[in-house]
Amino acid sequence: MTDARWTRRRALAVTGAGAALGGLLPAGRAGESSRPTSATDFARGVLAGFDHHRLVAIGEAHGQQEHGDALQLLLADPRLPEVVDDVVVEFGNARHQPVVDRFVAGGAVDDATLRKVWRDTTQSPAGTGDQPIREQFFRTVRAVNWTLPPQRRIRVLLGDPPIDWSKISTQAQVDALLEQRDAFAASLVEREVLAKGRRALICYGSGHVLHGSADHVVALIEQRTGSRVHVIVSGTHPRLAGHPRRTVIPCAGTWLASVDAGQFMDAPPLCGQPLGKVADAVLYLGRPSDLTRSLWNPAIFLDPVYWAELRRRNAINGNHLDLEQYRRQQPIGWSEGPPAGCG
Template sequence: MTTNQNSVPPRVGARLSRRGLIGASLAGIGAVGGLGDTARAASTGSGHAEYTASTAGLSTLADTVFDALERHRLVALGKVHGLREHHDALVSVLTDPRLPDLVDDIVIEGGNARFQPVADRFVAGQAVAAAELRPLWRDSTNSPLATGDEPIYEDFIRILRAVNWRRPNNRQVRLLLGDSPIDWSATTTPDQVLALRNGRDAFAASLIQREVLKKGRRALICYGAGHVTHRAPVAQPPSQTAAQRSSQPSSPAPDGLVSLIEQRTGRRVFSVVTLVPLADDPGGLAARLAAYPRGVVIPTAGTWLGAFDAGNVFPIVAPGPSGRPVNVDCGVPLGALVDAGFYPGRPEDLTMSRPNPAIYLDPVYWAELQRRNGLQGGMFDLSTPSRYARPELRP
């Protein structure tokens, strides 16, 4: 789950014991909208997104990415966390022969930048022990809410290593870890965690400026969908006077990674988000998408998708004019926020990646998750199965 770091804190699940977590992982508790643990692959049998070029103006995710990189230095892909179909489509991008010629760097959200030297060695093909590699995703600022233990995240890094293995050193793709460099062993107060967590997007924007743009490189940015939207102005009721508007608290669209990059550099980022309807599907997105073959990318420029209410796609919450939380994207056309949407398939056919339950039999790791939770005031309840179950899909 992605939340804006300058607005409300992440939603918190109920308590989960280690035994409860293992049981939840085995049973696949918490799948939503028909999401299950067993992937139902397309008729290709490969598990990758099926694509039928039956509709003019549509393309695969790989074709969209590489076409955009001919015109933009940065392309951002907004995911639904844990969604296997997004990962499958992303694998098609990683393994495309065009990748090394058009992508210099891949920036990921759930990687602790403190371990950048480890990531550099690993994706370059050097020997790295599993115990040294795991902190890349386990030690993020979002732990213990999110640990990155779903297998698709390690799989992504290993696939990039395999892609680089076939390339000479000067043609390899670098993996950039975009999460703030938190040292959990030296972190003892909630304020320490919050400061780094709230600065994640600003840290990543500086990283991309320094390591990508200033070096004349091109990058693929892989983040939660809420981080990759363009900044959009907030509509004010037309009946209000300027004096009335200025006297009320504002509810600006939260600044995510892409909007920060664009504000700081003036450089446009091409942004694609994975489209999964919210709970109860306000706006009827699922019905509109059902007419398309799964695995296609739909542009927002000049299409119904561009005019679709973004509030029915992104549940981004911030204080409104009354001071109460509101969805700041309600009434904003989706085309003002993103350039295209990737359709992974019908909600009832989508699947989630789940952690291996054996992970939580490790007493050292489990104790550390409990410590991190405790130093933040026990804000995450770790005693019932809904802790690791996602009650709804949110980008």
């Protein structure tokens, strides 16, 4: 029987379409070290991953402000363009790849056209992408590239299948594309990154980037190409509280290797699996009580044209979503109650 606390928001955290990680665990056994000596700051932890891998994946905490902040700082680090050629993102419709290529290279793109990149994904209308951290991501890459010669500019690869909402009229059409999400992204990485001898940062929901996670992005890449991906997932734990925020701690050789991944990530489907089996390192962003949400401006949804399109998409999906929530102010706190845990 499914635990009632295993909410849709928690499920989305694992599948990569919604919230983030944040499960808590009891304190460890006496005598165990809770501060691995190899812990490092976020940028250094990511850069170190590229020492032995062409691909580094960050299990994203969707909609979490602190995760967005950490990503902004990483993108702005002057060392990143030395080791990263591409950033592959889940929150962008591949149909608009030419738009993003032009924008991040410094070209002129009007706001209405740019917004379609994150608004017109397969996750709409449940995930509109209207949180400020989404637009900030693309604008940060553009600003970073402005300082770089063309051959060193970072390219953003849009990993969501190229859905054309103007031609969608049934949920079956959407479902067909939803089923392709991970395979599409894996093929994109193979074609645009590995086949061209490039290196990429992969920013996807944590469920998509875990080692051995069935038919998800990282597992598919590793199965098809033999290329090992360095996986960093975000999460929290009382024993990590002594670390500075935005710290990366490796799993290998530390107590994190044996932690139950389902409890650590507050994801019951992963219960019983050691964290060290599915991830290589952890990004600590702070205690649950310190974490916040990146919230959209409710006024966005007063645009009658945009609102009508969201209502149309919701009707296609059987009107399962309460769209009015978008027009209401939401609570800023991240924690939504006790973790589901592993029973």
